[in-house]
Amino acid sequence: MTRKITIAGLALILFGGVISPSVVHADSTGTTDNATATTTKASDPAETTIKVGSIGMPYTVVSDKDGNTNYYTYPNAPTVLTAAEINNDDYMKELATNIPNMTIDQSALQQMLKTPITLDLNESYLDYMYDAYGAAEGLTKDGMLDGLTLQPYAVAWLASHVAQKNKGKITFDQLQSDYQNSLRKKLVASPVGAGLLSLTDKMFQSEDIYDTVGGTLYDSLLINTPLSNYSDDKLATLDPDASYRQMASLISKPMSNYYIKQADGTYQMSGLLISGIQAYSFWFEEKPSIPDPTPTPSASQPVTVHYVDDQGNTLKPDKTLTGKLGDSYKTEPLDIDGYGLTNTTGDETGTFGSTAKSVTYTYAPVITSGGDGDTIAPEGTVIYATKKIGLYKHATFTNKARKQWYAKKARINRPMFVVTGYAKSKNGVKRYQVKDVNHHSKTNGKTGYVTANAKYTSRVYYATKHKTITVINPKGVNAYSKKTLTNKKAHYKQGQVLKVKKIVNQNLTTRFVLSNGRYITANKMLVQSGKQTMPKRVQTKTALNRYSTANLTKQNKHVSAHAVLKVTGWTYSNANNFSKSDTLRYQVAGGYITGKKQLVRVFK
Structure with a gap:
């Protein structure tokens, strides 16, 4: 490596x-x-x-x-x-x-x-x-x-x-x-x-x-x-x-x-x-070590840990770590309600030396008092597009500056972007500077600017507590005993409704704490607030085909009209193709069928 x-x-x-x-x-x-x-x-x-x-x-x-x-x-x-x-x-x-x-x-x-x-x-x-x-x-x-x-x-x-x-x-x-x-x-x-x-x-x-x-x-x-x-x-x-x-x-x-x-x-x-050791500097001066002609044994100096917001205000009392000269130390960020970690200054791990050290953890507000967090997303957080949007070379949107259209997609397939900065158009309209992070898409890695209008883009993670949530990820979600999502305790299938006790921060993401004390993701593409009713059965209104994929390729059976099929889940076509919209599919025993209302009748 x-x-x-x-x-x-x-x-x-x-x-x-x-x-x-x-x-x-x-x-x-x-x-x-x-x-x-x-x-x-x-x-x-x-x-x-x-x-x-x-x-x-x-x-x-x-x-x-x-x-x-x-x-x-x-x-x-x-x-x-x-x-x-x-x-x-x-x-x-x-x-x-x-x-x-x-x-x-x-x-x-x-x-x-x-x-x-x-x-x-x-x-x-x-x-x-x-x-x-x-x-x-x-x-x-x-x-x-x-x-x-x-x-x-x-x-x-x-x-x-x-x-x-x-x-x-x-x-x-x-x-x-x-x-x-x-x-x-x-x-x-x-x-x-x-x-x-x-x-x-x-x-x-x-x-x-x-x-x-x-x-x-x-x-x-x-x-x-x-x-x-x-x-x-x-x-x-x-x-x-x-x-x-x-x-x-x-x-x-x-x-x-x-x-x-x-x-x-x-x-x-x-x-x-x-990272291969990478560094950039606005100012750097190597402090030379000048030997003392009559050296005395060095005394260990403490490591002070600060927890501040992006304005420098103290959020939690400082911690002071002490130890013997040469012993190792390790600092960790705290979980602070309403805030997510955005930056770390100083060496989080090292050894106690003869000079004092400090580590500063800087936080930005994450959880807001209303809505689902449709305020401006902090740098480093992930957003997704809720409607059709464009990715542009510049903050002033023009046809010439457009790099990519992203079609409006179903919730579980929405295109995601990491916020890397902010800008304004010539008319003063707020924009996000972003990087496309849709792994399996041809657009992965593209950079540019998208709208910061909450009607078009929203943060991927819930920012407020909801009484109940429904698992919408076709593969389900896991529950864990720790908010770092370690020590798996259970698996919940798509369609299961779960009761929520509270919401907590994990760096710049959030977790739901269930009524049983377990932690699950608060990613809106995997879970949805409220009780979402899952279809249990569908009846074909006309003869149709069943396929091996959600894009309805590889036909594996012809289904007659008025057949009743048990629904085991739902998904959408064109999951990783953002130039096309997607269409509802029902997963049934043996494959997928169309979800169009003109062709199937749903029983909930």
Whole structure:
């Protein structure tokens, strides 16, 4: 897995996706050459064999004078997956359902837990990567350093300079001159810079070409990084040299920084390692370690945990963690009624040191006092379209700017989007900046702008309690003993009506707590408020066919007129085709039949 991430970094895959932070295609057999290479060095007395017991979710670091902010690739997911969670099939399936854009290979994670790792924890990440893979790829250590730091530098340079041009702080001639004197020189000198050089040379060839392709490339670049969270005013101050220095600092740190020993003797693999170590900086200064000529033993300093809203107001009292120097610590966000976690600043796991540390959990309001949460959705939450909508290149909607139509669909098939930002049209109309997260659709991954009008888009998760809910997912839903949706207790079929005691937050999602104390998802595509009456039987008004699929393909039986059939469920056609509307189908023994009222009579 690490090798694939590194080679991706060296290839500078900047547009259409920076480094994929997901453990998507990691080898799950444990028999690769690389796995052998990392476990055949046991003769080195400095090395030790460790067992991974938990794995951090991937994140990217963005720093400024106030410190580091960790931007998680999947902000709605837990920040750490434990061994119990990774080995729980139901939990991982539910996680994938609740976070549609998450593409993590469960079997790869299980293999990482199963296979011990042999390495020198005092060796730097750079040395480790070079020893394991750099020499085999024909790189020098300087070449490895160059490959790991050039990408963040290039992204930061492009983001800051294009933002300055957008805000009128520099002219195109200045932009072109800066490119020739800084970024281009680095790309030309780098053995891995050629992949981007042809793109940037074309982009800055002339102002006409820049005006034509620059904006598209810029948007494509930002949407795949945490930099999409910042305005042009802020991005204009992004420092590519500081980004380089921070990257150099991170990859020079020992592997013990990324494999953190836990109380049970296992190690937690850092999410920063999973993401291939990515960092951007508005300001960074490495604080040198100056030896004291008469050193005294260092005393352990505390870790203070803050819980605040997006305005900096305290939501819960601070917590102070203490321990012996070198002992490990772990912080966790609290569940705060009415709020969902949106950002984490500081290191959630680490060791107690001689300097004080702090971790800040920032929340935004999630549960509102009325309706089903049709207020503006917080960044990182998922919305869906309730009517036909368009996806546009710009916040001002025009036919020319339209990228995709999404047809009006039945509730269980509605197209979903993750909110990545906000904008207004030229007339001041609010828009969502979004990413399409419909996995099985051809539109998956598309980015752009959609309406924020509550008549057309709504949040996918319920925000208020309902007395009863009905399971509408054709595959049913599971109930769990914990709100993290672990420890499965029951399965409820489509059509079952359940009593609800309350609703609770889980990061930026919500859960219903049933009257029996169990937790189920509050995803509107899986459950619906109130009692929804399910048809029990249908009678054919005329002869019709039964099919193997909901799209009525693969005919498997001819049904005569006036036949009475038991209904076992319902669904809709064209589930993953958003250019077409969908049509009701009834599931009966042996397959599916049409749900058209002209052809069948329903008995409830």
